[in-house]
Amino acid sequence: MKLDEDYPFPETSEQLIERLDEAYPPRCLGKDEDVIAHHRYAAVRAFIDELKQALLEYKEGDNEDP
Numbered sequence: 001m002k003l004d005e006d007y008p009f010p011e012t013s014e015q016l017i018e019r020l021d022e023a024y025p026p027r028c029l030g031k032d033e034d035v036i037a038h039h040r041y042a043a044v045r046a047f048i049d050e051l052k053q054a055l056l057e058y059k060e061g062d063n064e065d066p
Contacts, residue, residue: 017051024048 010016024045029038 014055017048017055020048021052 010019024041026045027041029035
């Protein structure tokens, strides 16, 4: 994800999450990919999924303090 005039830094958290989701799509372990590198990628992807879920809950009003 390169930031420049055509691809500026996201203005909102929602836009940032969308860009991260595009930059790190879910994928399987590649044939010649290092297992450690894939685990790191999978951790990033899991974090993005958690951000997406938190955003969804926030939009639906399910993420309010008790």
